[in-house]
Amino acid sequence: EAGVTQFPSHSVIEKGQTVTLRCDPISGHDNLYWYRRVMGKEIKFLLHFVKESKQDESGMPNNRFLAERTGGTYSTLKVQPAELEDSGVYFCASSQEGAGKDRYEQYFGPGTRLTVT
């Protein structure tokens, strides 16, 4: 079974430009999450989708960040305009609701390393 995939793996952009990150969750997973790790800091939650609906976007840093999940499949995270402090690794994760010990396990993608110069 394919895992969570993310594209691109790396992105280098200039301050003020726009970048769009993509995440494809594990097939059948209704829950999709975005997290971010900036240099020297812990991983931080950004937001959570259940299917196409935003369940929790309390971690989104500001209105320069826009996440979508049209159709409830893949998701995009757009940063516009990018600032220097947006540099970091953006992880996507997905999980499947259900009974059993794996109910809450979130499976992570390899991340997108974003560098804003």
Place this chain on the structure above:
Amino acid sequence: RKEVEQDPGPFNVPEGATVAFNCTYSNSASQSFFWYRQDCRKEPKLLMSVYSSGNEDGRFTAQLNRASQYISLLIRDSKLSDSATYLCVVKDRSNYQLIWGAGTKLIIKP
């Protein structure tokens, strides 16, 4: 104060040694507890969920003390392949957010 605090590390230990990681969390409403492992420039992967009764998986033992809001991970007979960053993670009752510690880097030396 951080929500989840871990030993800053790194831990440099010889192969075969026993290693203990400690973690404390500040939110008493936290419901679920995990240890994740992250290799360099890779994604974090679930190592173990942590239960109040304690749980063991081979060389790995996790313990939870809710009264002290303390979580531990013990690795026995450490292997070179155990070298990684170990992340303490909690989740509260109200949502699906994972709250992460900064991680402790482990380096196993031959």
